[in-house]
Each structure stands twice: as structure tokens, then as C-alpha cells.
Amino acid sequence: MASLPTTMHGVQLTGHGDFDVLKYATDIAVPSLASTDVLIKVMAAGVNNTDLNTRLAWYSKQDGESEDASWSSEALVFPRIQGADVCGVIVAVGESVDKSRIGERILVEPCLVKANGETLKAPWYFGSECDGGFAQYTVVDSTHAYTINSSYSDVELASFPCSYSTAENMLYRSNPQQGQTVLITGASGGVGSAAVQLAKARGANVIAITSKSKAQQLKDLGANKVIFREDDLIQALGKSSVDVVIDLVAGEQWPKLLEVLKPKGRYAVSGAIGGALVELDIRTLYLKDLTFFGCTVLEPEVFKSLVNFIEQEKIKPIVAKTFPLNEIVTAQQVFAQKQHVGKIVLTIPHG
Numbered sequence: 001m002a003s004l005p006t007t008m009h010g011v012q013l014t015g016h017g018d019f020d021v022l023k024y025a026t027d028i029a030v031p032s033l034a035s036t037d038v039l040i041k042v043m044a045a046g047v048n049n050t051d052l053n054t055r056l057a058w059y060s061k062q063d064g065e066s067e068d069a070s071w072s073s074e075a076l077v078f079p080r081i082q083g084a085d086v087c088g089v090i091v092a093v094g095e096s097v098d099k100s101r102i103g104e105r106i107l108v109e110p111c112l113v114k115a116n117g118e119t120l121k122a123p124w125y126f127g128s129e130c131d132g133g134f135a136q137y138t139v140v141d142s143t144h145a146y147t148i149n150s151s152y153s154d155v156e157l158a159s160f161p162c163s164y165s166t167a168e169n170m171l172y173r174s175n176p177q178q179g180q181t182v183l184i185t186g187a188s189g190g191v192g193s194a195a196v197q198l199a200k201a202r203g204a205n206v207i208a209i210t211s212k213s214k215a216q217q218l219k220d221l222g223a224n225k226v227i228f229r230e231d232d233l234i235q236a237l238g239k240s241s242v243d244v245v246i247d248l249v250a251g252e253q254w255p256k257l258l259e260v261l262k263p264k265g266r267y268a269v270s271g272a273i274g275g276a277l278v279e280l281d282i283r284t285l286y287l288k289d290l291t292f293f294g295c296t297v298l299e300p301e302v303f304k305s306l307v308n309f310i311e312q313e314k315i316k317p318i319v320a321k322t323f324p325l326n327e328i329v330t331a332q333q334v335f336a337q338k339q340h341v342g343k344i345v346l347t348i349p350h351g
Contacts, residue, residue: 004039004092006030009349010135011328012079016057019329023079031131031139034117038101038142039092040108044158045133045325046085047335047344048190049271054082054128076128083133084110084126085345087157090145097142106145107307108133110162111298114141123297134325136348146307156317159343160310161303163190166295167198167246168309169302170268173293176244178203183237183260186248186273187223188214188341190318195246196221197315204244207237217341221318233260240288244268251275258284268293318342325349 010028015021033039053059054076086108090101094117110126113119126132126140148157176182182199186192187208199206200222208223215226227236233256242260245267251274258280261267267290284290309315320340323331325348335344 004030004137008136009325010081011083011325013055013076013082014079016055016076019332021055022328022332024326024328028081028135030137033092033094033139034141035094035096036114036117036141036143037094037139038090038097038106038145040086040088040106040133040138040140040145041091041350042083042086042088042133042136042138042348043154043350044087044348045083045346046158046162046190047328047331047346048084048162049273050084050125050128050162051082052332052336074129080128081131081133081135081138082127083135083138083346084108084128084162085158085343086126086133086138086161087148087154088133088138091137093142101142101145104145104147105149107148107157107161108138108140109144109146109298109303110165111296112141112144114143117141134328134346136350146303148307148310150311152310152317155319155322155345155347157310158345159190159317159319160194160306163343164194164198164309164315165298165303165306166191166270167194168306169298170246170270170293170295171195171198171202171244172299172302172305173295174244174246174266174268174291176202176204176266179205180243181205181207181241182244182246183207183209183242183257184223184246184248185209185257186271187218187226189248189273189338190343191248191271192246193218193221193318193342194315196223198309199246201309201314207242209249214341233257240265247271249274250278254278255281255284258288258290261288261290264289264291266291266293268295270295319345321345322347
């Protein structure tokens with residue numbers, strides 16, 4: 001194998017703020033390896049809500065402050081290379097990793113429980129608490145580099161890790177059974193469209209909430225029924241008609257999500273793009289015996305399950321647009337417009 005470079009191209013987040021805090025650099029040091037790490041040549045990396053949210057300090061619960069503006073509620077260390085969705089190839093390994101792993105095509109599990117050769121006290125998010133995939137090379141503990149055997153392209157595979165593992169985690173925890181009804185909010189986004197496919201793979205009856213312009217695309221993915229954002233949920237579905245809600249939106253309609261849940265229904269949430277503060281009538285929660293799942297940290301079985309779904313082609317990639325890494329600002333602007341279905345993916349230059 002040819003010797004590896006000592007510097008690389010990448011995008012550094014230099015602070016919280018507007019697009020001007022994203023800096024494309026050509027002289028970033030290639031990361032070094034701890035004993036259990038692998039060095040990955042990044043081939044493609046997906047764009048996510050968390051990239052924008054982290055840049056804007058959205059995760060901070062203190063208005064005007066950014067000291068807790070990360071997934072772990074700790075201050076970010078700048079500069080930071082973001083990018084949680086990575087498809088790449090292992091090009092070097094730490095001293096404790098079998099050298100046979102060099103050359104493996106991999107996906108990175110974005111929710112990390114090991115880093116720097118140690119088990120973490122609290123999980124890190126790839127590209128948040130540590131550098132991620134918006135660069136030519138990245139490093140991760142070998143336990144989070146999953147071998148993938150697939151005919152899908154690098155760009156297609158980079159559409160899976162973050163959004164599909166998030167969706168799989170929500171479904172794993174809320175556990176819809178074959179024939180049960182699953183309602184998915186924000187169904188045209190990366191996580192939502194993944195949830196449609198993964199719920200269908202479980203044999204569920206899927207109802208997707210989206211805009212009128214995206215209705216057919218959601219039906220093509222397998223949604224049994226599509227209702228629109230402006231529709232009244234109770235009129236459209238009826239009270240106590242849904243077994244599971246997969247919610248990525250929250251916002252003003254949130255109380256109605258609980259109204260349409262059946263007694264002993266399950267509600268799983270992993271996003272709040274419609275508004276983080278909601279109104280809960282606690283009587284609805286206890287009188288209907290509802291179960292709530294807040295979903296961020298992946299259960300241990302989730303990413304392996306996702307890889308199996310991909311390799312068996314029970315789910316398919318949905319790539320809306322691609323951009324080269326140095327056009328990350330344009331990619332994030334297009335992403336923020338929410339006019340796409342599926343993922344926006346960055347291609348990484350090599351050579």
C-alpha cells in the first residue's frame with residue numbers, strides 16, 4: 001500500500017454561527033491512531049440536521065449561550081470536523097487491531113461508546129464530541145467500523161448510517177408488530193423516509209405525514225396512507241387509531257399525536273423540527289397507559305440490524321442530491337430548504 005499522507009482536505013467548524021464558520025482547509029493533519037482505532041479513507045459523507053443544529057448552537061438549553069451546545073450537553077472543542085454519515089475504506093489500524101481489516105469497506109456507527117482506546121462514560125456523537133467525516137480521512141474505534149458487503153455505491157451507502165440507525169433505534173424500542181399501525185411525522189426527511197421503509201420491513205401498516213408535493217414519493221417507498229401536514233390528525237385518522245408514533249417534528253400538533261394513539265400505544269421521538277416545546281395533558285399519558293421513548297443513544301443491536309437490512313436489500317438508499325465537499329455551504333443551504341426527499345451527500349476528493 002502506498003504511504004499515507006500527513007495532511008488532508010476537510011471542512012472545519014470554527015465556532016457557532018452562520019455559514020462563515022465553515023472553513024474548507026487543505027492542510028489539516030491526518031488523525032493519529034489509538035491502539036484500538038482504524039483510519040478510514042472517507043469516500044462519501046451525508047449531511048444531517050445535527051450538522052446545522054450544532055453549528056447554530058441549537059442544542060443549547062440556555063438562550064444566547066453555547067456552553068452546552070452539543071449532544072452530550074458539553075461545550076464543543078473547536079475547530080471540529082463534522083459529518084456523522086460515513087462510507088469509506090480502512091487504510092490503517094492501531095496496534096491492537098487485526099491488520100486483515102485494512103481494505104475493508106465500512107460504515108461508521110455514529111453513536112460512539114468507545115473512543116481514544118477507552119470506553120466512554122457517556123456516548124459521543126461522531127462529528128460532534130469528536131471529529132467526523134467531512135474530510136479525506138477520519139478515525140474511529142474499530143468496534144464502530146462495520147464491514148459492509150453491498151453493491152450500493154459509496155454515495156448510496158453514506159445515506160444510511162445516521163438517519164437509518166436513528167429510525168431503526170426508534171422502531172426497535174417502540175417495537176411495532178406485523179399488522180400494527182405506525183404513524184410517522186416528517187416522513188419525507190432522511191430519518192422519516194428511513195422509518196417508512198424499516199416499518200414496512202417489519203410488516204407494519206404505515207401512515208406518513210408529509211407535504212402534498214411529496215405524497216407520491218412516500219407511497220412509492222411503501223407508505224399505506226399519506227396525510228398532509230395541514231390536515232387535522234384526529235379528523236383524518238380518528239382517536240385511538242394508531243399503535244406507534246415515530247415523531248421527528250413535535251411542535252403545535254404534538255398533543256394530537258397522543259390523541260390518535262391507542263391505549264398502551266408507544267411514542268418514540270428523536271427530533272423537534274416543528275418546535276421543541278410542547279403541551280402535555282398528563283392525563284392523556286396515564287389514562288391511556290402510553291409509553292414514551294426518547295431516542296438518541298443507539299441500542300447495541302441496532303447498527304448490526306441496519307447493516308443486515310442493507311446487505312439483504314430490504315431497504316433502499318434515497319439520495320436527493322450530491323455535492324463535492326468544498327460546496328458544503330450550498331449543500332447545507334439546500335438541506336435547510338427541506339424541499340428534498342431522502343439524503344444530501346457530499347463526495348470526498350482524493351488523488
